[in-house]
Amino acid sequence: MSRRTVLVTGAGGPAGVAVIRSLLRREDLVVYAADMDGWASGLYLVPSMRRRILPAGNAPEFVESVIALCDRDEIDVVVSTVDAELPPLAARRAELGAVLAAPSQAALDTALDKWRLVQACAPHVRVPHTELLTEAGQAHDWAFPVIVKPRSGAGSRGVRLVSSRPELEASPPDEAQIIQEHLPGEEFSVDVIVAADGHVVAAVPRLRARVDSGVAVAGRTVHRAELEETAAACARAAGITGVANVQLRYSADGVPALLEINPRFSGAMPLTIAAGVDMPSLAVDVALGREIPRHVPFEEIANVRFLEDLFLPVDEVIVSP
Ligand SMILES: Nc1ncnc2c1ncn2[C@@H]1O[C@H](COP(=O)(O)OP(=O)(O)O)[C@@H](O)[C@H]1O
Ligand SMILES: [Mg+2]
CATH class of the missing domain: 3.30.1490.20 (ATP-grasp fold, A domain)
Structure with a gap:
């Protein structure tokens, strides 16, 4: 089988790095890494000929640049890990020349508006x-x-x-x-992966034990059916396909209620992968139209994180505009 090419954007963020690391483990994929900044760490996880600079997601020329990149590098799948890139990419997904591994535009419109999201989920789960x-x-x-x-x-x-x-x-x-x-109880982040037909393949709840600048730096996965079921119901109600992160918090009456859905890979994806659900890899298979298991189980496991250095020749650093 010929190798398929995947472009991962947002290579400087924790989600981008996690996705790149996951996909690099697959021998059937060729991974390109892109970011708007030449100092983005994840660029340097891939060989130099597969590092790309893109404009900011909100720049008017962003989508054209992605289309040109997909054409030149014969990209099969685009995985964006950046919030600002998702709406413009989803709006023009048919023009990309590659499959966009992201929820539909309708699902993004719902998930990215907390008011609309509450209306969509209210018939199915407890919402504040x-x-x-x-x-x-x-x-x-x-x-x-x-x-x-x-x-x-x-x-x-x-x-x-x-x-x-x-x-x-x-x-x-x-x-x-x-x-x-106000939801006064404990807060959980649940990474979900949804097949193309809307079937939820895994929902992995995580407790964020320590958070630094909005990113979980220590935590653990938690087996708890009510969290898994609530997150799955939210993802279905919002029309999510592929990967999303559902945030829940317990109400005063002790029920997990919806906070929000981030329709993208979370920065804590390495914990979910280590727990047994390699969501980036599954998401690429969903995008390629391949069969994935109906259900992928996970284990309870904890993580702590630290920064890591990658050393490079000075002239290897890409100078971005
Ligand atoms: N209704 C709520 N009750 C309690 N805490 C909340 C509520 N809404 C938001 N928060 C707190 O604020 C944080 C950020 O809110 P969230 O809805 O996740 O928005 P965002 O992450 O997009 O800024 C949550 O993680 C939670 O700690
Ligand atoms: Mg949030």
Whole structure:
């Protein structure tokens, strides 16, 4: 069988590095690594002729650059690990000349808007009560504290704990934000892999024991059916295919409730892989239309992480614009 080529973008981030490392273990794949920055560490995990620089995901020429790269390097599958790249790539997936290993545009539109996501998941799982930050939303009979956060956000930016009604009413109405019931319990991150037909192949809950700059630096996987089932139901309700990260948190009444879905590989992917579910590898098989197992089991395992150095000749470092 001839080898298939995979382009992994976001080579400088923890998710990009994890995906590249996973795919490099497969002898049937040729891995290209791309990033907007020549100092991105994951570029240097692949041989020099397979390192590429791309514009930022929000740059107007980004998708054209990916199309040109796929053409020149005869790429079969594109795996993007960058939030900002996913909507523009999904919007033009038919033009890429390669299969995009990412959820459909409709699923991205749902997952990337926490207000729409709550509407989609509410019939299937416990969701925290959520209203838009409007006068009507403020007037709801809230139990304080509540959370106010952007509909589209990441990295906890703009997430506020609002402790009283006067404080809530002092927030100017803004339909780009939501008011949400505060979930006081333990928080879990669940990596999921979904087959092309919507069947959830694995849902691996993780406890983030230590977090540094938004990335879990220590944690453990947890076998708990209610977490696995809730995350799977959320992924199905949002129409996810491929890999996503479902964040859950326990409500005051002790039920795991939906926080958000990140429709991409998490930075803690090495833990999920070590637990037994090699999601990058499975996601590439899904993208290539290959059969994957109906169910992949995982083990309980813990991890701690540290930085690692890779030393290079100075003139090997790519100078990016
Ligand atoms: N309803 C909520 N109840 C309790 N904590 C919340 C709630 N919403 C957000 N948070 C806290 O804020 C963090 C970031 O919120 P999240 O919805 O994951 O947005 P993002 O990660 O996209 O910024 C969560 O991991 C959680 O710790
Ligand atoms: Mg989050």
